[in-house]
Amino acid sequence: MLHLIIVEGIPGSGKSTTARFISLQTERNGMKTKLFHESAFQHPIFLDCEITDPTDWRNIYLANLDRFLDALPEDNSVIVMESVLFQNPNH
Numbered sequence: 001m002l003h004l005i006i007v008e009g010i011p012g013s014g015k016s017t018t019a020r021f022i023s024l025q026t027e028r029n030g031m032k033t034k035l036f037h038e039s040a041f042q043h044p045i046f047l048d049c050e051i052t053d054p055t056d057w058r059n060i061y062l063a064n065l066d067r068f069l070d071a072l073p074e075d076n077s078v079i080v081m082e083s084v085l086f087q088n089p090n091h
Contacts, residue, residue, distance in 0.1 A: 003031075003078045004069070019082040026078040038083030 003026075007019040016037065023035040051057040065084075072079065
């Protein structure tokens with residue numbers, strides 16, 4: 001079963017540190033792990049355009065999330081994502 005861990009919080013609260021810690025610990029426990037930092041060049045969820053309408057933003061954001069989740073392997077891997085919901089600079 002795939003595990004998705006999302007680390008959220010206000011700026012400076014330790015999201016990056018926590019996400020790295022979780023990623024390292026799951027790898028040490030023998031699990032295949034992929035870490036996505038909030039500033040990753042090709043973050044799979046972030047929007048790559050400016051959207052001002054909240055409904056449009058939500059619909060596109062959820063479509064990106066669905067597309068990402070559908071593409072994930074059905075294995076025992078762990079996906080750790082930092083700042084997926086509240087740190088996007090386009091909303």
